[in-house]
Amino acid sequence: MGRSKGKSQDTGGGGGGPSGPSSSSLPNNRASSLSPAPVISASSSTTSAQADTKIKDLKKELFGLIHNIQEERDRGQHNIVNIDKTHERMQQEARVTPYYKNKLRGLYNTAMQDAEAEAELLRKALDRITEIKSLKESKRQDSKQPKPIMRRGVLMTLLQQNATTLPLWVSKPGEKPPPLCGAVPADNNYVCNKNDKIAARVKSVDGEENWILASVVTFNSQTNKYEVDDIDAEEGKERHSISRRRIVPLPIYRANPETDPEALFPKGTLVLALYPQTTCFYRGLVDEPPKNHEDDYSVLFEDTSYPSGYSPPLMVAQRYVIACKEDKKK
Numbered sequence: 001m002g003r004s005k006g007k008s009q010d011t012g013g014g015g016g017g018p019s020g021p022s023s024s025s026l027p028n029n030r031a032s033s034l035s036p037a038p039v040i041s042a043s044s045s046t047t048s049a050q051a052d053t054k055i056k057d058l059k060k061e062l063f064g065l066i067h068n069i070q071e072e073r074d075r076g077q078h079n080i081v082n083i084d085k086t087h088e089r090m091q092q093e094a095r096v097t098p099y100y101k102n103k104l105r106g107l108y109n110t111a112m113q114d115a116e117a118e119a120e121l122l123r124k125a126l127d128r129i130t131e132i133k134s135l136k137e138s139k140r141q142d143s144k145q146p147k148p149i150m151r152r153g154v155l156m157t158l159l160q161q162n163a164t165t166l167p168l169w170v171s172k173p174g175e176k177p178p179p180l181c182g183a184v185p186a187d188n189n190y191v192c193n194k195n196d197k198i199a200a201r202v203k204s205v206d207g208e209e210n211w212i213l214a215s216v217v218t219f220n221s222q223t224n225k226y227e228v229d230d231i232d233a234e235e236g237k238e239r240h241s242i243s244r245r246r247i248v249p250l251p252i253y254r255a256n257p258e259t260d261p262e263a264l265f266p267k268g269t270l271v272l273a274l275y276p277q278t279t280c281f282y283r284g285l286v287d288e289p290p291k292n293h294e295d296d297y298s299v300l301f302e303d304t305s306y307p308s309g310y311s312p313p314l315m316v317a318q319r320y321v322i323a324c325k326e327d328k329k330k
Helices: 042-093 098-142 152-164
Strands: 197-203 209-220 225-230 239-243 247-249 270-274 280-288 297-301 314-316 321-323
Touching: 042 098, 197 225, 197 239, 270 297
Parallel strands: none
Antiparallel strands: 197 209, 197 247, 209 225, 209 280, 225 239, 270 280, 270 321, 280 297, 297 314
């Protein structure tokens, strides 16, 4: 696997003790060197040029959206100032007249419209950013450029950045969070796209099974199997062919605890979570769910080295906390 892992979750693997990840089970550091660049064909060059053009157009559109967002925000701020001034006049006069009631009703309705317009522009901007990131990754893979070999610290930093920059779902009034928002599962017929990050249950050379962080390469609808790459190995060096029941897609949106608390795992839920500073998922209980959109989960990992059977609470980002398909602790 390109790393030594702790005991399999099927046999009760857990947090930082003998039955789970420990300092000895962390992956070895790799030299940050690149393989010789391969010869790129004319067709690959054409595809790359098309991707560059699309990325350029998306960046231009994104720039325009950011400009529109700022304009909308300034407009909304001006309206909020008017609301504050109206409240101040009411307090000075110590009375609420029909005039002030009607004026405030109009101002608040306008403020809600301004906020929704800004939120819609933000959604579009986030969509463009997602498209740009996806195109850049596809461009790298299509050109056969080798994936840089990173040291462990760099990889861990990138994984954390990926979690913190995951788009926050902003629901419209009365709208429910979509699949893969926080704890909301994917639809039964959902098929992961190329480059999607997933938790994959794979078998190591010694026959031990583990849940690892992986990236989707392809999906074969005839065999109902995925080809996935271990995120912690050189590209293609740790490729696995596994059935779709052995993968769990990671969230593509963060849930906002203030507006969509139902899209988060509640306290006491059995989950699979990425153990800090590793690329393996282990079983644990939610100690505390996020309280605001910037918070992580507090997770108690299963660990037989502790009297309680669980590790002290460890923080794990929403991106790396998923449903556990097994109901009971082993």
